[in-house]
Amino acid sequence: MATPALNERLTLQIPLPSPRLAKIAADVLDVDKDLKPEVSRRLISTQDNILTLDFQTSTLKLLRTVVNSSLEMVQMVVSTMASFDTESGEP
């Protein structure tokens, strides 16, 4: 069976408070690799304080699923940072 074309695309650009935190978010999220890279891929990159998530999937349903679960993890990272970041001086 030929590899399906990954025609469904979505790009999310998420501003973080600083380049440091954007890099941390990218590093944390990138640990979890794509479960089925032949049908769904996620590319993570940063530019200054912007965290960019590029999604490419074969179907719209897969796109929705991977974007939703990624956003759940992004929310977890961001709220952890809001509660516990020490560099801003908060213990």
Place this chain on the structure above:
Amino acid sequence: MIALGLEGSANKLGVGLIRHDMTTTPPTVTILANLRHTYHPPPGEGFLPKDTAQHHRSHILQLVKDAMAEGNITPKDISVICFTKGPGMGGPLTSVATVARTLALMWNKELVGVNHCVGHIEMGRQITGAENPVVLYVSGGNTQVIAYAEKRYRIFGEALDIAVGNCLDRFARVLNLPNDPAPGYNIEQLAKQGTKLLDLPYTVKGMDVSFSGVLTYIETNAPALLASGEYTAADLCFSLQETVFAMLVETTERAMAHIGSKEVLIVGGVGCNKRLQEMMDQMASQRDGKVFATDERFCIDNGIMIAQAGILAYQTGYTTPLEKTWCTQRFRTDEVFVAWRE
């Protein structure tokens, strides 16, 4: 040395803080905090991965804050961050690991990914002081008979299909028992009122056990048996416990005989069950042996066991590099190199 431990492989979310005072030999171990929040689905239902992961995400930050407050700990006091790598449910595991990674990168701390089963074993050893026991690890997700040999926790026998706790939990759904505090706990209480023993399939296969058959049997026949008035729900709970626990006692005894051990350590959520402890004790006494068990703080999934197993590994120089901090649903107990034991 202080370790933060994060656990979320099933429906229990646990955060623990443990201190190892390295100035004494052996190190003095102090539990600074051991907090848990459990996701309870409605009666008749089991917990699903998506809802469980969401529960963990909703509660983990407050639990970490509370644990640090209780232990009077700030980030700079923490030496290492430990989290459950597996085995367990994917979404819940990853939700918790994500927090561990984020904290580690923000605070510049090392990470240690811990095997959930090894966590149970190490906490059981620490709390009870058992020297070299046969370990019966019994929970909703796992059923293994384990013994330590040459740097590995070797699996002598295990459930071939579903864990004993899963069997009990799923029968609780048939009876519509509450899931709060745990379905197994409610079966245990109801079983105390049972008097009539129903003959159930008994499936020990050498060193291993099987529970899906006895579950199918009791799920299928319970409605008719209850309707006929021949057996009460209490009788069925009693019968199921007596049968599955006897199977566990048999395979544990087989392992004890095999390696010549006189100690049994019961860990895992089902290990809280007093009837199981009693039956195990009867067998062990006949062999001039002893049973070790912990209370619900430690036998039910918790964060402190992850901190304990993690800090022991950390003390041998072990850490998990960030790129390897992914989680896995399958993680065999004997995959871990137990460097911290002789």
